[in-house]
Amino acid sequence: MFKDIIVGVTPTGIDECAVKAAAEFATKFESKLYLTHVAGMEQGWGSIETLEPSGETGQLQERMTQMYGKYLESIPDSQIKVVAGIPHNELLRLARQKNTDLIVMGPHTKEYEEKRAKMWGMAGSTLERVSQRARCPVMIVCKDVDCKEPLFQNIIVATDFSDQAECAVAYGGQMARQYKANLVLIHVTEPGGPGKSECMTRLEKAYEGRMDGIQGHSYKVEVGEPAMEILRLARQQDADLIIMAHHSKESDPDKAFLGSTVTQVALNAPCPTMSVNRFFDLRCGLMYDQTGQVVEAEAEAAV
Incomplete structure (x- = not known):
């Protein structure tokens, strides 16, 4: 059902449940998986204060690989992408380029456990913008997913x-x-x-x-x-x-x-x-x- 999947991530590690779910789906459906981080997001997806210089994307990509690479080892058509720009614009641009079937996103903020309602309700956050404008379904994953057989009952x-x-x-x-x-x-x-x-x-x-x-x-x-x-x-x-x-x-x-x-x-x-x-x-x-x-x-x- 899902042939091209994008999962948006931050360097906080809070997105691990979303990455695990996306990797499970990609394995099951033999999908292409693009694990994507947009540089310049130190405060979470809802707050962009300074765009990081593009020269830092290499270090961020290495960090993403160390953090999430283990989930991609068994997925031959997987990539870790780090780009500089405005997060929702870059995620939506990639989704259009790849004609993505599914975008997976997690809570995307370090303060999620304490301030999740406030952060998620903030107008203009990346999660809101992506959900508003994506041309494919957006799956929001905040807890570990039990990928059983069949996948959905x-x-x-x-x-x-x-x-x-x-x-x-x-x-x-x-x-x-x-x-x-x-x-x-x-x-x-x-x-x-x-x-x-x-x-x-x-x-x-x-x-x-x-x-x-x-x-x-x-x-x-x-x-x-x-x-x-x-x-x-x-x-x-x-x-x-x-x-x-x-x-x-x-x-x-x-x-x-x-x-x-x-x-x-x-x-x-x-x-x-x-x-x-x-x-x-x-x-x-x-x-x-x-x-x-x-x-x-x-x-x-x-x-």
């Missing part, structure tokens, strides 16, 4: 019925079919909003036709705070993956920062969280027949 997709959530549901369905995984679609309604019965009817009407070929699927409606309910379900279901649309209700892309529900879920989830955005919606370009099956995938749209 229980997948959760959160939907708010928006257009942007359509691709998240379609992508989750594709993965569930490929891995013969169980798929749970969850919608969280706010207190005072539409009732659970009404939302359940809407879920079934909107998505039942697209569940053909998925050996086990179900729907869940909860009332409350979305992140808390999604996390509760992930633990109850022993989820391997959570898929969400990046700020699916935000119509202005310049305001669509990763700072609310997706952030809270990704930081606290027991498994990786995958974010898809409007650019991937264009790339996805999915079309369905009357049974809800995918019949065509358009070429990537120019953005």
Whole structure:
């Protein structure tokens, strides 16, 4: 499923769980793996004070090799890349050049354990910018991943019925079919909003036709705070993956920062969280027949 994978790293070592997961995926899928660090980030991905001179990239590359090289030894098509520049620009540029299928990122800040909510919610951080503009899914890994066989057995997709959530549901369905995984679609309604019965009817009407070929699927409606309910379900279901649309209700892309529900879920989830955005919606370009099956995938749209 993933043929070209980029994993963004810093010299802090806090990204080890993301590197391990990306290496496992690359081994399993025989993928090309690009472990990438952008020089000039001493304070974490959310703070760029001074761009490092390009002459220091050699020392940084040696450091990256010492820190993470052991995970790449068994991956023939792997590279450690150190470049100078603005981190989100360079990661996105590399992703476009390689036509990447997946970007993997970790917490990316030394103060993660103490200040994770503040740092991740900071508008303009590299994680936010990459998640906002990547043309492929962005997988956020904050804990070690158990790469078992099959890789994914229980997948959760959160939907708010928006257009942007359509691709998240379609992508989750594709993965569930490929891995013969169980798929749970969850919608969280706010207190005072539409009732659970009404939302359940809407879920079934909107998505039942697209569940053909998925050996086990179900729907869940909860009332409350979305992140808390999604996390509760992930633990109850022993989820391997959570898929969400990046700020699916935000119509202005310049305001669509990763700072609310997706952030809270990704930081606290027991498994990786995958974010898809409007650019991937264009790339996805999915079309369905009357049974809800995918019949065509358009070429990537120019953005």
